[in-house]
Amino acid sequence: MEQSRAIHVGIIMxxxxxxxxxQGRSRSAGHRAGxxxxxxxxxxxxxxxxxxxxxxxxSADNWRRPRTEIGWLMRLFREYLRxxxxxCAADGxxxxxxxxxxxISPALRxxxxxxxxxxxxxxxxxxxxxxDYSSRDAILRAAQCLRPETVPxxxxxxxxxxxxxxxxxxxxVDLLIRTGGERRLSDxxxxxxxYAELYFTPLMWPEFGPxxxxxxxxxxxxxxxxxxxxxxxxxx
Ligand code: IPE
Ligand code: IPE
Ligand code: MG
Numbered sequence: 687m688e689q690s691r692a693i694h695v696g697i698i699m700x701x702x703x704x705x706x707x708x709q710g711r712s713r714s715a716g717h718r719a720g721x722x723x724x725x726x727x728x729x730x731x732x733x734x735x736x737x738x739x740x741x742x743x744x745s746a747d748n749w750r751r752p753r754t755e756i757g758w759l760m761r762l763f764r765e766y767l768r769x770x771x772x773x774c775a776a777d778g779x780x781x782x783x784x785x786x787x788x789x790i791s792p793a794l795r796x797x798x799x800x801x802x803x804x805x806x807x808x809x810x811x812x813x814x815x816x817x818d819y820s821s822r823d824a825i826l827r828a829a830q831c832l833r834p835e836t837v838p839x840x841x842x843x844x845x846x847x848x849x850x851x852x853x854x855x856x857x858x859v860d861l862l863i864r865t866g867g868e869r870r871l872s873d874x875x876x877x878x879x880x881y882a883e884l885y886f887t888p889l890m891w892p893e894f895g896p897x898x899x900x901x902x903x904x905x906x907x908x909x910x911x912x913x914x915x916x917x918x919x920x921x922x
Contacts, residue, residue: 691735691737692735692736692737692738693735693736693737693738693860693861693903693906694736694737694738694739694740694856694857694858694859694860694861695731695736695738695739695740695859695860695861695862695863695899695902695903696739696740696741696742696859696861696862696863696874696875696878696879696882697727697739697740697741697742697862697863697864697865698742698862698863698864698865698866698871698872698874699720699723699724699741699742699743699865699891699894700864700865700866700867700868700872700890700891701716701865701866701867701889701890701891701892701893702716702717702719702720702890702891702892703716703717704716704866704890705719705720705890705891705892705893706719706892713755713758714755714758716892717758717759717762718762719892720891720892721762721765721766722892723891723892723894723895724741724743724766725770726895726896727739727741727894727895727896727899728770728774728779728811728813729777729896730896730899730900731811731899732810732811734896734899734900734903735903736811736899736903737811737812738811738812738814738856738857739811739812739813739814740784740814740815740816740856740859740875740878741813741814741815741816742816742819742872742874743763743815743816743817743819744759744763744785744816744817744818744819745816745818745819745820745872745873745874746785746786746818746819746820746823746873747820747872747873749789749818760790760791760794763794763797763817764793764794764797767781767794767797767798767800767801768797770801771797771800771801771804771805772804774801774804774805774808774813775804775805775807775808777808777810777811778808778809778810778811779805779808779810779811779812779813780805780806780807780808780809780811780812780813780854781801781802781805781808781813781815782802782812782813782814782815782852782853782854783798783801783802783814783815783816783817783852783853784814784815784816784817784819784824784848784851784852784853785816785817785818785819785820785851785852786818786819786820786823786851787818787852789818790817790818798817802852812854812856814853814856816874819851819873819874820873821871821873821874821875821876821877821878822873822876824847824850824851824877825847825876825877827850827851828843828846828847828850831846831850832846843877844858844877844878847877847878856878858878858879858880858881858882859875859878859879859882860882860883860906861882861883861885861902861903861906862874862875862879862882862883862884862885863885863886863887863894863899863902864884864885864886864887865887865889865890865891865893865894866888866889866890866891867886867887867888867890868886869886881911881913883906883909883911885902885905885906887902
């Protein structure tokens with residue numbers, strides 16, 4: 687379904703590990719299947735009326751995982767960027783990676799910088815991948831940049847939030863999806879999703895295909911957003 691306005695969708699891509707374990711496969715196989723699903727979702731998003739897509743790939747707290755799993759994930763991110771950067775550039779997808787850069791390997795940092803540079807002109811979709819990301823840490827870093835005794839506007843603070851995380855400014859999140867059955871935000875886009883519509887699905891991330899994204903976007907279209915006001919009918 688085509689929205690009248692392109693929307694910002696955020697996705698907490700959870701459930702790779704459980705999906706793989708249920709099939710008797712390794713968690714790394716689950717992450718690989720998850721990366722394949724990212725490709726399909728990115729491809730489908732613009733035609734579903736999505737203008738900005740922010741995907742939670744690795745949280746700042748995911749460093750608590752076993753070193754071997756982290757190693758697999760980091761390799762997968764590099765491989766994803768190597769393969770997808772030219773495709774994004776050709777398809778008009780602007781690729782940003784948001785999150786900290788000082789704890790990842792120099793090779794991954796370089797791949798991120800190359801991807802951002804090569805895709806900067808894309809206008810069909812703004813794809814933001816959150817890697818070593820913590821929303822609370824971003825808010826703290828943005829607060830540190832403020833001038834004393836000035837209260838910024840919400841808009842200028844939102845711009846600052848994107849900048850401290852190395853991304854281009856993006857509008858607020860309209861629809862926030864979490865796969866994997868949990869109903870929590872796990873430190874994702876806490877400021878940006880202040881009025882987002884929430885959509886939780888028991889499907890694991892490798893099961894969440896373009897049809898499922900279409901379903902979520904359609905449900906979003908049927909929700910009534912009031913932003914604290916009243917509906918036209920109630921206002922009289
Ligand atoms: C999400 O899947 C991907 C990352 C957090 C990197 P998980 O790895 O959290 O999968 P589950 O939740 O253990 O199934
Ligand atoms: C959230 O999933 C982070 C990502 C999807 C990248 P987690 O699996 O890390 O979240 P918790 O630990 O269940 O809250
Ligand atoms: Mg998880």
